[in-house]
Structures are given as structure tokens and as C-alpha cells.
Amino acid sequence: MKSFDYNRAASSADAAAHAKAGATIIAGGTNLLDLMKLEVMSPDSLVDINRLDLKEISTTDDGGLRIGALVTNSDLAAHETVRRDYEVLSRALLAGASGQLRNKATTGGNLLQRTRCGYFYDPAMPCNKREPGSGCQAMEGFNRILAILGTSEHCIATHPSDMAVAMMALDAEVEIETADGSTRTVALDDLYVLPGDTPHIETILQPGDLITAVILPRSKPATHLYRKVRDRSSYAFALVSVAAVVSVEGGKIASAKLAFGGLAPKPWRNRAVEDALIGQEPSMSLFDKAADILLADAQGHGANDFKIPLARRTLKAVLRSATETAQ
Amino acid sequence: MTLKTTLTVNDQEHDLDADPRTSLLDALRHHLGLTGSKKGCDHGQCGACTIIINGRRINSCLTLACMHDGDKITTIEGIGTPEALSAMQDAFVRNDGFQCGYCTSGQICSATAMLDEVKDGWPSNVTEALEGDLELTDAEISERMSGNLCRCSAYPGIVKAIREASKEDQR
Numbered sequence: 001m002k003s004f005d006y007n008r009a010a011s012s013a014d015a016a017a018h019a020k021a022g023a024t025i026i027a028g029g030t031n032l033l034d035l036m037k038l039e040v041m042s043p044d045s046l047v048d049i050n051r052l053d054l055k056e057i058s059t060t061d062d063g064g065l066r067i068g069a070l071v072t073n074s075d076l077a078a079h080e081t082v083r084r085d086y087e088v089l090s091r092a093l094l095a096g097a098s099g100q101l102r103n104k105a106t107t108g109g110n111l112l113q114r115t116r117c118g119y120f121y122d123p124a125m126p127c128n129k130r131e132p133g134s135g136c137q138a139m140e141g142f143n144r145i146l147a148i149l150g151t152s153e154h155c156i157a158t159h160p161s162d163m164a165v166a167m168m169a170l171d172a173e174v175e176i177e178t179a180d181g182s183t184r185t186v187a188l189d190d191l192y193v194l195p196g197d198t199p200h201i202e203t204i205l206q207p208g209d210l211i212t213a214v215i216l217p218r219s220k221p222a223t224h225l226y227r228k229v230r231d232r233s234s235y236a237f238a239l240v241s242v243a244a245v246v247s248v249e250g251g252k253i254a255s256a257k258l259a260f261g262g263l264a265p266k267p268w269r270n271r272a273v274e275d276a277l278i279g280q281e282p283s284m285s286l287f288d289k290a291a292d293i294l295l296a297d298a299q300g301h302g303a304n305d306f307k308i309p310l311a312r313r314t315l316k317a318v319l320r321s322a323t324e325t326a327q
Numbered sequence: 328m329t330l331k332t333t334l335t336v337n338d339q340e341h342d343l344d345a346d347p348r349t350s351l352l353d354a355l356r357h358h359l360g361l362t363g364s365k366k367g368c369d370h371g372q373c374g375a376c377t378i379i380i381n382g383r384r385i386n387s388c389l390t391l392a393c394m395h396d397g398d399k400i401t402t403i404e405g406i407g408t409p410e411a412l413s414a415m416q417d418a419f420v421r422n423d424g425f426q427c428g429y430c431t432s433g434q435i436c437s438a439t440a441m442l443d444e445v446k447d448g449w450p451s452n453v454t455e456a457l458e459g460d461l462e463l464t465d466a467e468i469s470e471r472m473s474g475n476l477c478r479c480s481a482y483p484g485i486v487k488a489i490r491e492a493s494k495e496d497q498r
Contacts, residue, residue, distance in 0.1 A: 006330060006347035006393055030389045033350070034370050046347075048394055074383070078449040083457040094452040098474025099441060101371060103383040104390065234452065234473035 001036050005045040009052060012177050012210055018047035020179040020208030025049055027070060028104040030097075031113040039123055040114075040130055054108075054212055057081070063218035066175075069108030069211045073097070073163065076107060086216060088224035088243050092166035095228045098235045108211040111164055111174070111191065112203065115157035115265075116237055118142055128154045129199040144303040145237065148311070149295075150264035155199030156301060159266050160237050164188065166226055168259035168267040169243035173215045179208030185215065192266035202265075222247040222255060223325045227318045229262075229310060238262035240307060240314045246322040253277045253323065260294070263311055270294055282323035287316040330393045336361065337405030347393050352376045354392035355402060363403035363432045367476070374475035377433040378402050384440035386474075403432035406439060415439050415492040424488035426479035437475045438489045444471070445493070463493050 007023065009015035019025055024043035026032055027050060035041040054068040057079050065081060076082060077093035097105065119125045119138045126134035138146055138156055146156045172188040191203050205211075225244045230236040241261035247254045256277040260268040273294045280286050291312040298308045332343045334354065341359050343349075352369075355361045355378070364387055367375030371389040378387045379401040407413035412420065415435050425431040445467075450457050453470045461467070468486050477485065 001348045003328070003346070003348060005328065006391070026391075026394075029391065029394070030371055030386070033389050033391065037369065050394060074444075074449065078447070083450065087457055090450065090457055091452075094450060094454075098374070099444065099471055100374060100377055100384050100386045100437065100474045101389075104385045234470050 002039060002042040004036075004043055006048065007045070008048045008050075012049075012052055012054075012212060013181060015047050015049045015052065016177060016179040016181075016208045016210050018045070019210065021045075022207065023047040025210065027106040027109040028072070029109075030101050030105050031109065035114060035121075038121060040121060049210070060215060065216040067107050067214045067216070069106060069213055071107045073102040073105045073107070073110060074099070076163075077102065085219035086166075086170060086224070088169060088226050088245055089163070089166040089216075091224070091226035092162040092228075092241075092243060095226060095238075095241075096162035107163070107214055110161055111167075111188075111211065111214070112205075113160060114202075116160045117146060117157040120157060129157060129195075129202075132198070132200045139301055142303060143301045145239065145262075146301065146304050147264050148298045148300055148304060148307050149260075149268055150194050150266065151299065152195045152197065152199065154197055155195035155265065156304075157195070157199065157265055158262055159192070159264065160261075161267065162226070162228065162238060162241060162261055164267040165238075165241055165259045165261035166243045167214060167216070168269050169245050169257045170216050170219075171257070173217075174211055175213040175215060176205065177210045177212045178206070183212070188214070188267070189269060195265050199265075220247070220255075222257075223322045225318050225322050225325075227314060227321075229314055240311045242314050242318045244318045244322045246319070248282065248323055252279055252281055256319075258315070260311065260315075263298075263307065277319070282319065284316065284320070287319045288312075290319065291315050332393050332396045334359070334392065334395060334400060335398065336400045337402060343392060345392060347391060349392045350388050351378070351390045351392045351395055351400075352387040355387065355400075358392075361402050361404050364436075365429055365432060367430065367433075372476070373430070373433075374437055375430050375433040377437040377475065379436055379440045382440070382443060384437050401436070403436055406435060413439065414495045415442075415488070418488040418492040418495070419485070422488040422491060423484035424481060425477070425484070426481050430475060430477045430479075434472070434475045434477065434485055437472060438485075438492070441471050441489075442493055463490070465490065468493075 023045040054070040056068045147158045228241040238261045243259045245257040365375040367373035371386040376388040407416045
């Protein structure tokens with residue numbers, strides 16, 4: 001690991017000032033320190049935000065939930081309100097990582113974790129994300145775990161989070177404090193940017209921006225499901241995952257919020273898929289039509305071709321379970 | 328550059344003056360001489376370095392010592408001694424919960440804190456209903472312990488030991 005300066009932030013303004021001056025923010029550190037050991041990331045300076053007062057989960061004025069950026073994945077998964085009203089989020093968190101990692105990993109850090117693409121993780125390999133312009137070996141290499149949607153000719157990395165997939169289906173917003181002290185809120189969908197020809201840029205965050213909370217809108221009655229398909233049944237990243245928040249009224253799908261993990265450089269949501277379902281009677285042919293829309297632009301790179309039919313089957317299975325339960 | 332940190336390990340305070348790069352695991356092993364916590368992968372994948380901080384189990388290889396000033400740290404040395412084994416340690420001995428023993432201190436720290444998570448009502452990925460009572464089935468134990476690998480594959484003994492210790496815990 002390269003050497004670095006270490007500072008402990010006294011306040012969020014202090015953290016932002018350090019970050020604006022070039023420091024990398026460290027919270028749980030479970031991904032950042034791993035990357036620093038491999039020298040995939042080599043910050044000159046770290047600012048530790050763990051002592052900041054961002055560990056609260058509270059109800060918002062309109063009945064939603066405000067989750068402080070330093071709430072651990074464990075505490076969030078076990079929180080009474082999350083288990084009762086945002087089940088898909090508890091389920092996604094519990095499907096991710098291990099007990100030890102969930103105790104350390106934070107809400108903000110989970111959103112900003114980096115891809116687990118083997119080429120990104122290996123400094124001996126070219127990687128457009130790690131070293132812009134150096135090329136991408138994954139395109140024709142070991143790409144079994146990599147993306148089929150939202151990719152570019154420069155990068156096919158996936159976003160590895162389960163938590164963010166559930167939050168995407170829950171219409172989450174991200175609260176960001178900027179270095180000038182102001183606060184802005186963006187939809188989680190808008191936090192991430194697709195790789196295009198700048199795969200090293202993953203979010204809209206600017207130096208000095210600090211995620212302070214994730215805000216979930218008030219929960220409405222619906223069936224919540226999170227289904228994760230992976231190579232072993234615990235402690236593995238998703239090959240495909242589907243988060244579904246679905247309700248059925250009078251035999252027809254009244255609402256359907258669907259987000260996907262393991263398929264794209266960001267937690268993936270496609271409103272056209274949902275629009276095709278709403279107002280319709282649940283049926284396997286309808287679910288096939290939804291999968292057609294989801295996968296219309298899907299592109300495999302050889303070893304990950306299997307994700308296209310796997311995503312179809314997983315979506316159909318989830319929709320069948322969700323609509324059967326909801327009726 | 329070095330940093331001064333006070334680590335409270337097994338109820339004893341230690342003053343550490345170390346490079347900020349020092350992982351908590353390296354601080355425990357190399358600076359404080361507490362070699363019970365083991366370094367397996369050094370990347371948070373194997374669980375051999377599991378310790379308990381403020382009552383919760385974590386991978387000590389994936390955190391910096393300087394981040395834990397004032398935290399209450401428990402290592403395997405603080406869980407029991409050869410003369411006075413904890414119930415979990417005793418159950419591991421009686422149920423062949425290890426073969427080579429390298430992963431064992433991590434397994435025992437992890438299992439000890441895991442039982443507290445169960446007592447707090449935390450669900451797991453295999454828990455049927457997110458609300459309501461929890462039953463610590465073998466499937467629950469395996470899921471909750473998936474962050475601890477055993478290359479000797481002593482898993483049947485590990486699960487049996489934890490099951491037994493969890494019952495003693497309830498008495």
C-alpha cells in the first residue's frame with residue numbers, strides 16, 4: 001500500500017474541505033482498503049468520516065425514511081421499519097457480503113463501491129476505468145460476471161451492490177452536502193453515470209461532495225421481492241438480481257417497480273418494462289413481453305452471454321411470484 | 328509519518344504509534360503481540376482475522392488501526408484462556424470444530440458475536456419471515472457463518488459446536 005496522510009473529520013464541512021483538497025473519504029473502508037492494498041487506488045490523503053453524526057435512521061415529514069450515510073448495512077437490514085415497510089431492502093442487504101462485512105460497510109460507501117471486474121482489480125492489466133485510455137481486456141477476456149446492458153466499447157463493468165438495486169426499486173434519493181455547505185438531493189438513478197467513453201467517471205459527485213443520507217419515500221402496500229442468482233448460495237456477488245415492488249388490484253397489475261443487479265454498470269431500472277406491465281393481467285406471455293423490452297439492447301461478450309436468458313428467466317419467475325402473492 | 332492511537336483490547340489500553348497504513352490486524356499481531364487473530368487472505372474474504380469491536384464482529388484486516396481510537400476491541404485472547412474456555416471454545420473442542428486450527432480463532436470470535444446478533448433478533452438471508460421469532464437452524468448457522476472459510480472443511484463440526492453453544496447460551 002502506498003503511504004497516505006490520515007485526518008479525522010471533525011464535521012461534515014471539515015470532511016468536505018479535505019475532500020475538495022483531494023482527500024479520499026473513508027467510511028467502512030471494506031472496499032477502499034482492499035483496493036488500496038492492491039494499489040488499484042492510491043490516495044495521497046484519507047479523511048475518516050466515521051465519527052460524524054450520520055448514523056441515524058429517522059422518519060421524514062411525509063412518512064418516508066431518512067437513512068444516514070454511516071448507517072451500517074447490518075443495522076439497516078435489521079431496522080424494524082425497514083423490515084416491515086421496505087422488505088426488499090432488508091432482503092437485498094442480507095443477500096450481500098458476509099456478517100462481518102455488513103457490520104462495517106456503510107450506506108454511503110455501499111453506493112460508491114467499485115466494480116469487481118477482475119481486470120479493474122489487476123494493476124498489471126489495461127483497464128479504461130483504472131487507467132483511462134489504456135484499453136479493456138475484459139471485452140474478449142474473462143467476462144462471465146460482467147455487464148450486458150448500459151455498456152460501451154470502453155467498459156463492460158458491473159456495479160456490484162445489492163442494496164442499491166433495492167433502493168432503486170424504492171425510488172430512493174441521495175442527499176449530498178457540497179463543499180460550500182449547501183445540500184442537494186438527486187434521484188439515485190441520477191447519481192450514477194454510464195461509462196460511455198469516460199468509464200473512470202462513475203457518478204455525478206464532485207470533489208468535496210459528501211453523501212449524507214439516502215431518503216426513501218413513504219412505503220405503499222405492495223409485495224416486495226429480491227431474488228439473487230449467484231454461483232454459490234451465500235457470500236457471492238450477483239450474476240443477475242431482481243428487486244421487485246409490485247401490487248395487483250382487481251386482477252390487474254396496479255404498480256410495478258423493478259430494478260436489476262449484475263446486468264449493468266449501475267443498478268438498472270427501465271421504466272418501459274414497468275409501463276408494459278401496469279394495467280395488465282399477469283400472465284407468462286406478458287412477463288415475456290416485459291423481458292423483451294428489458295433485454296432489447298442486451299449485448300453479451302461471450303462468457304457472459306448466458307446472462308441474457310438468465311435475466312429473462314429470473315424476471316419472469318419474480319413477476320410470477322410477486323403477482324401470485326399480491327393477489 | 329506515524330499516528331498515535333489508543334487501542335482498548337480485551338479491557339487493556341495500549342498506546343500505539345504506527346504508520347497510518349497499519350491494519351488493525353497487523354497492529355494486534357505485530358505491535359501488541361496478540362497473535363491469536365490470524366491473517367488468511369488479508370482481503371476480507373476468509374474471516375480468519377475476525378474480531379469483535381463494540382460488540383460486533385468485523386474483519387480486522389479491512390480496517391485501519393488508527394480508525395479505532397477508543398473502541399472496545401475483543402480478540403480470541405479476550406474470549407477465553409486454555410484454563411478457562413468460553414462455552415463456544417469448549418464446544419469447538421468437544422465437537423471437532425477444527426482440524427489444522429488456522430481459521431479457528433476467527434470462527435470462534437465470529438460465532439460468539441453471531442449469537443448476539445441472533446439474540447438481537449437480526450434476520451438472515453435464509454430467515455423465512457423478517458418479523459417474528461428466530462430459530463437458529465443449521466441452515467441459519469451456515470448462512471450467518473459464510474464469512475468464515477475453513478480449508479480443512481470442518482464445517483459439520485463447526486455447525487454442531489455453534490448449535491451446542493447456542494443452547495448453553497439460552498440456559
